[in-house]
Amino acid sequence: MRIQEHPILGTYEKGKLVSFTFDGKPLEGYAGEPIAMALKNAGVMVHRYTRKEHKPRGIFCAIGRCTDCVMVVNGQPNVRTCITPLEEGMEIRTQYGVTAEQPGGAAK
Amino acid sequence: MMKRYDMIVVGAGPAGLSAAIEAAKKGMHVVVYDENAKPGGQLFKQIHKFFGSKEHKAKIRGFHIGEELLAEAAELGVEVVLNAIVIGIFPEKEVTVKVEDHVIHVKGDTILIATGASENMVTFPGWTLPGVIGAGAAQTMMNLHGTLPGKRVLMLGSGNVGLVVSFQLMQAGCEVVAVADAASRVGGYGVHAAKVARCGVPFYLSHTIISADGEDCVTGVTIGEVDKNWQIIPGTEKHFDVDTICLAVGLSPMSKLCDMAGCAMEDNPAKAGFVPTVNEYGETSVPGIYAAGDVSGIEEASSAMIEGRIAGIAAAARLGFISEETCKEEAAKQEAALEGLRQGMFAPGMRGKQITETEEGVEISQNLLKHGFVAEEEIERFPGVTHSAGVHPVIECTQNIPCNPCQDACPKHCIRIGSNITALPSIDPEKKCTGCGMCVASCSGQAIFLVNEDCGDGTAEVTLPYEFLPLPQKGDKGVALNRKGEKVCAAEVVHVRSAKAFDHTNLLTMKVPKEYAMKARFFREEETA
Numbered sequence A: 001m002r003i004q005e006h007p008i009l010g011t012y013e014k015g016k017l018v019s020f021t022f023d024g025k026p027l028e029g030y031a032g033e034p035i036a037m038a039l040k041n042a043g044v045m046v047h048r049y050t051r052k053e054h055k056p057r058g059i060f061c062a063i064g065r066c067t068d069c070v071m072v073v074n075g076q077p078n079v080r081t082c083i084t085p086l087e088e089g090m091e092i093r094t095q096y097g098v099t100a101e102q103p104g105g106a107a108k
Numbered sequence B: 001m002m003k004r005y006d007m008i009v010v011g012a013g014p015a016g017l018s019a020a021i022e023a024a025k026k027g028m029h030v031v032v033y034d035e036n037a038k039p040g041g042q043l044f045k046q047i048h049k050f051f052g053s054k055e056h057k058a059k060i061r062g063f064h065i066g067e068e069l070l071a072e073a074a075e076l077g078v079e080v081v082l083n084a085i086v087i088g089i090f091p092e093k094e095v096t097v098k099v100e101d102h103v104i105h106v107k108g109d110t111i112l113i114a115t116g117a118s119e120n121m122v123t124f125p126g127w128t129l130p131g132v133i134g135a136g137a138a139q140t141m142m143n144l145h146g147t148l149p150g151k152r153v154l155m156l157g158s159g160n161v162g163l164v165v166s167f168q169l170m171q172a173g174c175e176v177v178a179v180a181d182a183a184s185r186v187g188g189y190g191v192h193a194a195k196v197a198r199c200g201v202p203f204y205l206s207h208t209i210i211s212a213d214g215e216d217c218v219t220g221v222t223i224g225e226v227d228k229n230w231q232i233i234p235g236t237e238k239h240f241d242v243d244t245i246c247l248a249v250g251l252s253p254m255s256k257l258c259d260m261a262g263c264a265m266e267d268n269p270a271k272a273g274f275v276p277t278v279n280e281y282g283e284t285s286v287p288g289i290y291a292a293g294d295v296s297g298i299e300e301a302s303s304a305m306i307e308g309r310i311a312g313i314a315a316a317a318r319l320g321f322i323s324e325e326t327c328k329e330e331a332a333k334q335e336a337a338l339e340g341l342r343q344g345m346f347a348p349g350m351r352g353k354q355i356t357e358t359e360e361g362v363e364i365s366q367n368l369l370k371h372g373f374v375a376e377e378e379i380e381r382f383p384g385v386t387h388s389a390g391v392h393p394v395i396e397c398t399q400n401i402p403c404n405p406c407q408d409a410c411p412k413h414c415i416r417i418g419s420n421i422t423a424l425p426s427i428d429p430e431k432k433c434t435g436c437g438m439c440v441a442s443c444s445g446q447a448i449f450l451v452n453e454d455c456g457d458g459t460a461e462v463t464l465p466y467e468f469l470p471l472p473q474k475g476d477k478g479v480a481l482n483r484k485g486e487k488v489c490a491a492e493v494v495h496v497r498s499a500k501a502f503d504h505t506n507l508l509t510m511k512v513p514k515e516y517a518m519k520a521r522f523f524r525e526e527e528t529a
Helices: A035-041 B014-025 B062-075 B135-144 B160-172 B190-197 B256-260 B301-318 B324-341 B366-371 B405-409 B438-442
Strands: A017-022 A025-030 A070-073 A076-080 A091-093 B003-010 B030-033 B079-081 B084-090 B094-099 B102-113 B117-119 B132-134 B152-156 B175-181 B203-205 B207-213 B220-225 B238-240 B244-247 B251-253 B265-268 B273-276 B289-291 B391-395 B448-452 B459-466 B477-481 B487-497 B506-513 B522-524
Touching: A017 A035, A025 A035, B003 B014, B003 B301, B014 B030, B014 B062, B014 B102, B014 B301, B030 B084, B062 B079, B062 B301, B084 B102, B084 B256, B102 B301, B132 B135, B135 B160, B135 B244, B152 B160, B152 B207, B160 B175, B160 B190, B160 B244, B175 B190, B175 B207, B190 B366, B203 B366, B251 B273, B256 B273, B289 B301, B301 B324, B391 B438, B405 B438, B438 B448, B438 B459, B459 B487, B459 B522, B487 B522
Parallel strands: A017 A091, B003 B030, B003 B102, B030 B079, B102 B289, B132 B244, B152 B175, B152 B244, B175 B203
Antiparallel strands: A017 A025, A070 A076, A070 A091, B084 B094, B094 B102, B117 B251, B207 B220, B220 B238, B265 B273, B391 B448, B448 B459, B459 B506, B477 B487, B477 B522, B487 B506
């Protein structure tokens, strides 16, 4: 959810509204904001599932340190979405282990 | 040829920028590397007013201090390189830096390591679920990216970070269901706790998280009381429906680079972790390599800035940009300022100590430490709480912390702290309050109220600091909350003042029945009680 107006900070400077896809589904976010913020505002909580136990992971530190939020971005796995700026047309995929392939099946 | 600098600074946070500014002022050629896309470290997430005195930039909000530092650094020609990770420090102060997809190799005649700290975490069943976040993450989402971390949040940790972030969560529009802490007493400043408690947030001390619920993300949390061996006491479990669990359980110095550079290290609990040993100038065991800020011991950003300045001055003397005498003189001034910040109940040397009374000999509020607010039967004993006819300040500042802006803010000199910066403010009964409200807005702890205990018609007026949206308007009716955040009576807004000098702290004046003059401390716009 976006904060429309903040009592101390007022309104937030935003980039251009751009389209991107999450697991093939079209979504919108602001260019330049971290991918993770665009996803969070679209209601996406799970960024990846761990390889061995298939446990969900999402944003934890939000400053690029913990690597919990990594996803497959434009085909490249392990991209820290909390510090990678969103660009028009980006293809973001849930990461399973270290790939976009679900175990025992094709990519969503 | 390898590029050479008089000083290489690692980390563009408060310590690094302050050092760079000081060094550049002396004529040094300085570069600052930072791994982030934006400089300022965590300063740009700090939207509360800082504590201290004028020289520590007290009552200025953190992000404004960040803007000031960046402007000053730019003016002095300090080169700040972003998205640049220092990956190695080698003999003869050779430094390798990863910038984008390549590595550059530079040499510094001096190096300052100001890499800051990272957040600690605690584990419990469900702690890896999406929705469990660090307090820093909450600040990053809200204050940099305008994104709500969640709707309903449980905060674990009652240190200053936990308290400040709880308040910020409410400012952004989240509901904070509780602040829990395994410790038996609130760890942060009482004034930070009190401003959270009066909004109705319950405090659970001696409580920790048992588990987080949820399949793919957090849907709830269970906390329970711990005994003196930190074991959960059966039957004390409490459940909350939340979508977010925020962890504010301390910081640890990020000192790996110091270790790598060959600096002598120590495990020092007073500094909250593994830190380089440094002398009074912040110089490590490796001559010419300095450390400043959280990397050399967890403290406030205000202290980090001064430590940075001292290191910058010392580095300038080392390279002959200033004389030894100038260095001693300038460093002594900074050290006095630093000493000022390291006083009082929360000074680094006081960690873990039980304090029962203030420097003035007033018994400490135990309710504040247990529940986050000063109880009605305790408040009268503090020197800032007095009674007189007409409007007058009521200062609910009950712990010795290094902070004094209220003293300077009052144009009538009603408020006295004196030269001891940690003294509790008291009221000069000879001076007449005009009700201007400058003290209310200047108090970083939001602990000052203007009270007219008897308006003559059976009502009293209470003016309080208000930093939420929507801002109530004159004539609005609602309820007054007491220090615990309980509804105590009906209230009507009679005045709302906003001024540039108040810096977004609005002054809301509400009318309440006069018997609630010393009880009503917050206003909520809803059905009358």
